Amino acid sequence: MEITFLRVGFLATLFMLSACDAPTPPVKSETAAATVLEGKTMGTFWRVSVIDLPPARAEELRGKIQSRLDGDDQLMSTYKNDSALMRFNQSQSTSPWPVSEAMADIVTESLRVGYKTNGAMDITVGPLVNLWGFGPNKQPVKTPDQVQIDDARAQTGLQHLTVINQSGKQYLEKDIPDLFVDLSTVGEGYAADHLAQLMAEEGIPRYLVSVGGALVSRGMNASDKPWRVAIQKPTDRQNAVQAIVDINGHGISTSGSYRNYYELDGKRISHVIDPQTGRPITHNLVSVTVIAPTALEADAWDTGLMVLGTEKAKEIVREQGLAVYMIVREGEGFKTWMSPQFASFLVNGAN
Numbered sequence: 001m002e003i004t005f006l007r008v009g010f011l012a013t014l015f016m017l018s019a020c021d022a023p024t025p026p027v028k029s030e031t032a033a034a035t036v037l038e039g040k041t042m043g044t045f046w047r048v049s050v051i052d053l054p055p056a057r058a059e060e061l062r063g064k065i066q067s068r069l070d071g072d073d074q075l076m077s078t079y080k081n082d083s084a085l086m087r088f089n090q091s092q093s094t095s096p097w098p099v100s101e102a103m104a105d106i107v108t109e110s111l112r113v114g115y116k117t118n119g120a121m122d123i124t125v126g127p128l129v130n131l132w133g134f135g136p137n138k139q140p141v142k143t144p145d146q147v148q149i150d151d152a153r154a155q156t157g158l159q160h161l162t163v164i165n166q167s168g169k170q171y172l173e174k175d176i177p178d179l180f181v182d183l184s185t186v187g188e189g190y191a192a193d194h195l196a197q198l199m200a201e202e203g204i205p206r207y208l209v210s211v212g213g214a215l216v217s218r219g220m221n222a223s224d225k226p227w228r229v230a231i232q233k234p235t236d237r238q239n240a241v242q243a244i245v246d247i248n249g250h251g252i253s254t255s256g257s258y259r260n261y262y263e264l265d266g267k268r269i270s271h272v273i274d275p276q277t278g279r280p281i282t283h284n285l286v287s288v289t290v291i292a293p294t295a296l297e298a299d300a301w302d303t304g305l306m307v308l309g310t311e312k313a314k315e316i317v318r319e320q321g322l323a324v325y326m327i328v329r330e331g332e333g334f335k336t337w338m339s340p341q342f343a344s345f346l347v348n349g350a351n
Contacts, residue, residue: 033051033052033222034049034050034051034221034222035049035050035051035053035055035058036048036049036050037049037050037058037061037062037065039062039065039066039069041066041069041070041072041073041191041211042069042072042073042076042077042187042188042191042211042212043079044188044211044212044213045210045212046065046069046191046195046209046210046211046212047209047210048061048065048195048199048207048208048209048210049207049208049209049221050199050204050206050207051206051207051219051220051221051222052206053204061202064198064202065195065198068194068195068198069191069194069195069211072187072190072191072194075100075102075103076103076106076183076184076187076190078126078136078182078183078184079136084099084100084103085103085181085183088172088174088181089126089179089180089181091177092177092178093177094173094174094175094176094177095173096164096166096171096172096173097171097172097173097174098169098170098171099170099171099172100170101170102190102194103170103172104163104165104170104171104172106183106186106190106296107123107161107163107172107181107183108163109186109296109297109300110123110183110185110186110300111123111158111161111163112300113297113300113301113304114158114300114304115158116304116316116320117301117304117305117307117308117316118308119157119158119275119276120274120275120276120303120304120305120307120308120312121185121300121301121303121304121307122156122157122158122275123158123161123181123182123183123185123186124155124156124157124158124160124161124179124180124181124182125156125182125273125275126156126180126181126182127152127153127155127156127178127180128149128152128153128156128273128275128278129182129184129273130152130180131144131148131149131152132144132271132273132279132280134271134273149278149279150278152278153275153278155176155178155179155180156179156275157275160174160175160176160179161173161174161179161181162174162175185255185299185300185303186296186299186300186303187299188211188212188213188214188253188295188299189211189214189251189253189294189295189296189297189298189299189300190295190296190299191211191214192209192210192211192214192215192216192251192295192296193216193251193294193295193296195209195211195216196209196216196218196295199218205218205219206218206219206220206221207219208221208227211295213253213254214251214252214253214295214296214298214299215229215247215251215252215253215295216247216250216251216252216294216295217247217248217249217250218249226246226247226248227246227247228244228245228246228247228347229244229245229246229247229252230242230243230244231243231244231245231254231287231289231325233327233334242327242336243325243336243346244346244347245291245325245342245345245346245347246345246347247291247345248345250291250292250293250298250323250345251291251292251293251294251295251296251297251298251299252289252290252291252292252295252298253289253290253292253295253298253299253301253302254287254288254289254290254302255272255287255288255302255303255305255306256286256287256288256306256327272303272306272307273307274307275307281306281307281309283309283310284309284310284328284329284330285306285308285309285310285313285326285327285328285329286327286328286329286334287306287326287327288302288305288306288313288324288325288326288327289302289324289325289326289342290302290305290322290323290324291323291324291341291342291345292322292323301322301324304316305317305324305326310326310328310337313326314326314337317339318339321339321341322339322341322342323339323341323342323344323345324338324339324341324342325337325338325339325342326338
């Protein structure tokens with residue numbers, strides 16, 4: 001997912017949230033009392049806006065942010081063979097594998113949302129992600145055939161992965177040797193929460209942090225107003241605003257199919273893979289935004305709902321009481337739908 005930043009009219013600082021994994025450099029915008037730090041991580045951009053930060057602390061804080069994110073990348077990356085996650089994936093052992101508390105927490109939340117979406121949010125979908133060219137493997141030169149898809153699907157499934165907490169230690173356990181866990185769907189959310197934790201540790205009460213398309217805010221912005229986030233219209237045009245929300249200390253994340261894709265055999269291939277079919281989604285739901293208590297939770301839900309498609313997603317949203325905003329392709333245009341819980345975050349009833 002991607003995030004850019006802009007200044008709009010009477011709003012002090014408005015952050016544009018869009019759904020794409022390929023990073024685009026942010027448009028800088030800051031007010032006199034705001035310090036904006038930014039950099040790169042996990043193949044995307046991070047950005048932190050802090051209010052009333054003494055100038056002498058800026059570079060020190062930037063270093064601490066980058067160090068924390070580098071650690072998160074070393075924990076969850078599927079592009080680094082020596083990451084904690086890849087060591088687990090490469091192991092053929094089906095015995096309990098010791099992991100950090102952070103890894104156990106990420107997988108636990110992912111499994112929880114995965115089961116609540118009936119397997120639509122599946123962090124074991126790595127073999128399919130790789131098969132379709134959205135993982136460390138290169139883009140395929142031809143469409144995978146059904147045999148390849150079936151073989152990859154046979155190596156997936158939430159039921160094959162377990163988190164074990166025993167005597168204060170955490171373990172992951174897989175019951176098939178070739179299980180490949182891919183945390184890219186929740187990595188940005190976890191990292192954004194981790195930066196929010198860093199801000200608390202540093203005694204910083206007013207901030208907005210983002211990693212890719214996952215954001216967390218606390219306190220007020222430089223104009224003593226709530227931090228506001230703009231959801232981008234499903235278009236390649238930058239800064240096209242669909243809706244504006246005040247996330248009010250929550251996490252927010254968007255998943256979408258309209259920007260991260262490639263063309264293969266004359267068809268547009270979305271990066272969003274349906275674990276049930278083993279193929280990229282083809283339905284008309286193009287964007288899902290979720291607001292939740294944490295960015296990790298929002299990041300997990302937006303992926304699962306995106307996979308489900310409009311009607312099935314609505315059922316889950318109503319059952320779970322989620323704050324969700326969806327954009328659906330309808331003919332040559334788009335229509336929107338939001339849950340009552342999401343409407344409470346909407347600025348001036350914007351839609």
